[in-house]
Amino acid sequence: MLKILLIFFNLFAFCGFAQEKNIILVVDAGHGGYDPGTERSHKKFKHEKDIVLAISLKINKILENQYDKLEIIYTRQKDVFVSLEDRVFIANDKPADFFVSLHCNSNPNSSISGVQIHIHHESFSKSELLAKTIEKELTEKAKRISRGILNYKDRDQHLFVLQNTKMSSVLVEMGFLSNSEEEKYLNSEAGQQEIAEAIASGMVKYAEKIGLKTKASKSGKKVFKVQIKASDKKMALDHKFFEKLKMEVEESFSSKEDDILPYKYSVGNS
Ligand SMILES: [Zn+2]
Known part of the structure; x- marks a missing residue:
């Protein structure tokens, strides 16, 4: 004794x-305002900026008021331009525990499809864990095909928000707008909801890994x-x-x- x-x-x-303490998550809907991201192939569809915003608003609906100790910050909740520097500042200033940026992909080869998750550096094991956690939900829940987790060497390019945020951070490419099937899926209400649920679930699972209590605590x-x-x-x-x-x-x-x-x-x- x-x-x-x-x-x-x-x-x-x-x-x-x-x-x-609270677990702080930043959800970053890419592009916005005069920056459409990947443009729609047809008037009946939406630009990348509108799809990522719609999915981030769905994530908000799924997660809001669900977890006492999970604080979620959105870099934008409407169609406005937010600079990359401001997105990074929002996350580092808090500071957030993890950062998830939402985008849609595009490729000259229209047969290419699937989700892809970016991290900054291959040695960033926590970002990789976050990427794997979200990837698992996207493949299992939303039945997406994964094209893998890429670091700056794999893609031969730095991504500003991943390079400059100081916490676990990933950029999720939720599908290819250059692929007609995925463009249709990402524009559909059901597709957006499925993706939002998978990503929200991945984020909650990662938040649990870093200490979020999702079971009822003695209030x-x-x-x-x-x-x-x-x-x-x-x-x-x-x-x-x-x-x-x-x-x-x-x-x-x-x-x-x-x-x-x-x-x-x-x-x-x-
Ligand atoms: Zn983008």
């Missing part, structure tokens, strides 16, 4: 109490936790190190790319 008390004494000295009660361990690898919760504490250990995950010990373990009431 004394040993346990001593362990705790040291931990309190180093870590103190921390109140559970009105302050939550105090003490971090007892940080690790570069995922640890088993029945690891010897935790066993001696004889308390329930909880795992969370930090989404900051420069955090080399992203797996955090804490005890306390939640």
Whole structure:
């Protein structure tokens, strides 16, 4: 018992109490205003800027007021031009925990189709985890074909919002407007809803990975936790190190790319 008390004494000295914080997500609908992005092939369709906005508004409808601790910021909620610098500023200034930019693809070869997710650098493992989480939902829920996760070397190009945001960030190409089938799908109410649900679900799953509590918590009660361990690898919760504490250990995950010990373990009431 004394040993346990001593362990705790040291931990309190180093870590103190921390109140559970919100997870902040930025949803970035690409283009807008005088920048249409990929233009429609026919008047009955919409430009890229309108499709990505419609999908981001659907995501808003799906997620709003769903999770107490998930704060979502939209870089635009109407048809206005927002500069790339402003989009990055919105995310870094907060600072957000993760950033998801929505776009539609285009290719001179109209037979090319599928979703594609971009990250900045191959060493950005948290952005990659975010990309994989969203990719899984898009392929399983929305039945999209994935063309893979690309970094700046794969595409031989930097993407400003990914290069300059400081948190986990991805750019989702939700399909090719140059492919007639996908253009139709992305313009349809059902297609937009399906994509929005898949992306929203991927974002919530990632938010859970970095500490969002989606199960009902005892409301009105302050939550105090003490971090007892940080690790570069995922640890088993029945690891010897935790066993001696004889308390329930909880795992969370930090989404900051420069955090080399992203797996955090804490005890306390939640
Ligand atoms: Zn675009």
